[in-house]
Amino acid sequence: MALLEVNNLDVRFALRQGDVHALRDISFSLERGERLGIVGESGAGKSVAAFSLLNLIAKPGFIAGGTVTFDGQVLNRMSERGLRKVRGNRVSMIFQDPMMTLNPVLSIGEQMVECLKAHRRISSKEARAIALDKLQQVQIPSPETRLDQYPHELSGGMRQRIIIAIALLLDPDIIIADEPTTALDVTIQAEIMALLLDLCEQHNVGLILITHDLGVVSQVTQRMLVMYAGRVIEQGPTREIINDPQHPYTQGLINALPQMATPGEKLNQIRGSMPSLSNLPSGCAFHPRCDFINRADGQPRPACTQQVPEFVESGNCRVACHMVAELLEDRRLKEVTS
Amino acid sequence: MIAFLIKRLMHAILVMFVISVLAFAIQDNLGDPVQQMVGQSVPESEREALRERLGLNDSFLIQYVRFAKNAVQGDFGDSYFYREPALEVIARHLPATLELVFAATLIIVLFSVPIGVYSAIKPRSPISRLFMGISIIGISIPVFLTAIVLIQIFSIGVTVTLFPESTGWGAWLNAFFSTEGNMPSFGRGYDLVNVVGNWDTNLATWNGLQHLVLPAVSLASIMLPLFIRLIRAEMMEVLQSEYVKYARAKGISMRRVYFVHALKNTMLPVITVGGVQIGTMVAYTILTETVFQWPGMGLMFLDAINRADIPLIVTYLMIVGVIFVVTNTIVDLIYGLVNPTVKLTGKPA
Numbered sequence: 154m155a156l157l158e159v160n161n162l163d164v165r166f167a168l169r170q171g172d173v174h175a176l177r178d179i180s181f182s183l184e185r186g187e188r189l190g191i192v193g194e195s196g197a198g199k200s201v202a203a204f205s206l207l208n209l210i211a212k213p214g215f216i217a218g219g220t221v222t223f224d225g226q227v228l229n230r231m232s233e234r235g236l237r238k239v240r241g242n243r244v245s246m247i248f249q250d251p252m253m254t255l256n257p258v259l260s261i262g263e264q265m266v267e268c269l270k271a272h273r274r275i276s277s278k279e280a281r282a283i284a285l286d287k288l289q290q291v292q293i294p295s296p297e298t299r300l301d302q303y304p305h306e307l308s309g310g311m312r313q314r315i316i317i318a319i320a321l322l323l324d325p326d327i328i329i330a331d332e333p334t335t336a337l338d339v340t341i342q343a344e345i346m347a348l349l350l351d352l353c354e355q356h357n358v359g360l361i362l363i364t365h366d367l368g369v370v371s372q373v374t375q376r377m378l379v380m381y382a383g384r385v386i387e388q389g390p391t392r393e394i395i396n397d398p399q400h401p402y403t404q405g406l407i408n409a410l411p412q413m414a415t416p417g418e419k420l421n422q423i424r425g426s427m428p429s430l431s432n433l434p435s436g437c438a439f440h441p442r443c444d445f446i447n448r449a450d451g452q453p454r455p456a457c458t459q460q461v462p463e464f465v466e467s468g469n470c471r472v473a474c475h476m477v478a479e480l481l482e483d484r485r486l487k488e489v490t491s
Numbered sequence: 492m493i494a495f496l497i498k499r500l501m502h503a504i505l506v507m508f509v510i511s512v513l514a515f516a517i518q519d520n521l522g523d524p525v526q527q528m529v530g531q532s533v534p535e536s537e538r539e540a541l542r543e544r545l546g547l548n549d550s551f552l553i554q555y556v557r558f559a560k561n562a563v564q565g566d567f568g569d570s571y572f573y574r575e576p577a578l579e580v581i582a583r584h585l586p587a588t589l590e591l592v593f594a595a596t597l598i599i600v601l602f603s604v605p606i607g608v609y610s611a612i613k614p615r616s617p618i619s620r621l622f623m624g625i626s627i628i629g630i631s632i633p634v635f636l637t638a639i640v641l642i643q644i645f646s647i648g649v650t651v652t653l654f655p656e657s658t659g660w661g662a663w664l665n666a667f668f669s670t671e672g673n674m675p676s677f678g679r680g681y682d683l684v685n686v687v688g689n690w691d692t693n694l695a696t697w698n699g700l701q702h703l704v705l706p707a708v709s710l711a712s713i714m715l716p717l718f719i720r721l722i723r724a725e726m727m728e729v730l731q732s733e734y735v736k737y738a739r740a741k742g743i744s745m746r747r748v749y750f751v752h753a754l755k756n757t758m759l760p761v762i763t764v765g766g767v768q769i770g771t772m773v774a775y776t777i778l779t780e781t782v783f784q785w786p787g788m789g790l791m792f793l794d795a796i797n798r799a800d801i802p803l804i805v806t807y808l809m810i811v812g813v814i815f816v817v818t819n820t821i822v823d824l825i826y827g828l829v830n831p832t833v834k835l836t837g838k839p840a
Contacts, residue, residue, distance in 0.1 A: 209736065
């Protein structure tokens with residue numbers, strides 16, 4: 154059994170107009186030391202997925218079904234008390250915007266020490282020593298003075314280093330990083346990402362990297378999920394998905410990378426925008442934006458507008474697309490007949 | 492820090508100057524002080540002589556300059572009624588008012604923080620809704636009405652005969668809703684303890700405390716609901732913030748998340764508002780002290796207005812202005828201690 158296993162996770166938000174399905178049927182697993190990428194546009198449900206792993210989604214959100222199993226324990230059926238022992242201790246998180254993540258009125262040292270003391274019976278002095286050691290590991294200049302400083306005295310890059318240090322404080326098994334470099338200056342994005350990966354490697358920490366940067370995902374993760382409107386539409390080994398994307402949406406995402414465009418031409422884009430979760434299109438949620446909805450005979454495929462696609466296995470990947478399913482079926486029939 | 496305090500001192504002087512000019516400007520509309528000072532049988536010629544002696548016939552400017560010259564030397568003139576220095580009269584009444592304001596502030600702090608925090612953490616619970624409902628009523632009822640209702644219930648007493656006395660439960664309910672009404676509602680009581688100089692305290696004896704309860708509660712009745720709602724609104728906003736989510740993700744206890752991470756940020760704007768409101772409360776004491784005949788500055792001020800005791804009125808207004816500046820300075824100092832992003836300087840922000 155893998156270290157982290159997510160099965161058919163279903164998350165809803167109870168709103169006045171009725172429940173809104175934020176995540177449907179999410180399943181994946183993570184081995185010790187493995188790196189998994191979750192990509193998708195804004196609003197695809199990436200962050201909700203990240204927060205629901207530790208049951209941290211804010212009301213009115215709730216986990217309506219499925220399981221998150223970590224090291225044999227089902228996290229979403231645990232008490233708050235039990236969950237607290239996992240949060241920040243065995244599974245820690247890195248948030249998107251370092252300017253908003255640290256509490257402005259508490260010193261860096263206090264915010265590090267409280268985390269250690271919540272999980273271990275140690276003195277403040279010992280906790281400070283550990284905090285100092287972690288600050289050194291994230292290569293912050295003059296770490297001793299940082300402990301007594303407040304967040305507003307530090308730059309965004311430094312704050313994200315501190316948040317990485319806090320994530321590593323208790324030597325966790327998994328770090329969930331929700332767009333850890335999005336809010337940073339482009340010049341230090343690569344630096345922070347390299348630091349994070351380096352430290353994960355050194356300590357054999359599993360990483361769930363949530364991002365919309367396909368470049369980063371392709372370079373650093375072993376497996377990836379592509380999300381669209383609260384569903385996973387393609388998942389598998391990163392290299393296979395990047396080299397040979399099956400789902401039209403994944404193809405669109407990769408085509409939209411600036412380096413895929415012909416110099417002098419307009420950049421490629423996926424037309425339209427992500428639908429609202431409370432008002433999803435019928436059938437495949439992507440069909441209004443899909444370029445492959447028509448069959449070879451020029452007629453739109455009725456299944457795309459009527460039926461939610463099931464996952465089909467394609468090589469080592471799983472894809473939720475009627476077109477892909479049809480292609481695979483054709484290929485299978487040919488093999489059978491020949 | 493020193494620059495900050497010096498700047499605040501200049502503020503105080505400016506405030507006192509402006510208030511004194513304004514107070515002097517309205518004195519002609521307050522009636523004739525001489526009328527209050529002498530008997531009806533005193534002939535007009537003697538009245539005129541008295542006016543001349545008091546300098547009331549001089550022009551506004553000359554009167555003001557004469558006052559300002561003395562005021563700079565610490566002499567704010569003699570009260571017409573008490574026939575002693577106005578500052579001494581105020582100094583005699585000041586402790587009673589400050590004790591009343593202190594007691595009301597204590598009530599506000601002790602109740603607004605827990606209730607505000609609770610109703611922010613559990614906004615949908617029936618208890619929170621009850622508190623919110625009561626607080627709306629509390630804000631909308633004027634202080635003097637609250638005071639009169641309190642006196643009726645707790646000093647005079649209420650006998651309820653609404654339920655049938657013949658049944659057991661009716662008698663019980665009647666007894667439950669009836670009040671004995673033995674709380675004192677007049678003055679400061681007989682059992683005051685002298686602390687230092689002219690400061691006699693209500694806080695040292697049971698009788699003194701009993702006398703303090705009703706005035707303090709009615710003085711707090713406007714501000715308490717205001718602060719409950721303010722703390723609740725601020726806390727609810729802070730609870731939505733990223734750093735509170737992050738604190739939860741670190742696995743620290745909810746108690747620490749609420750009372751260290753959230754409450755500290757909640758209190759920043761509350762402290763600022765609180766400073767202004769303490770000054771306002773000194774002004775509200777005029778109503779409370781009148782209803783309860785509390786011998787403080789507020790009651791003294793109302794009497795001074797009735798008697799057209801201009802030196803006392805002007806001095807009172809200036810002292811209240813200084814109290815405003817002083818409380819705001821103290822609040823800014825506290826704010827600087829709580830909020831690490833603030834540095835106190837003499838420069839304008």
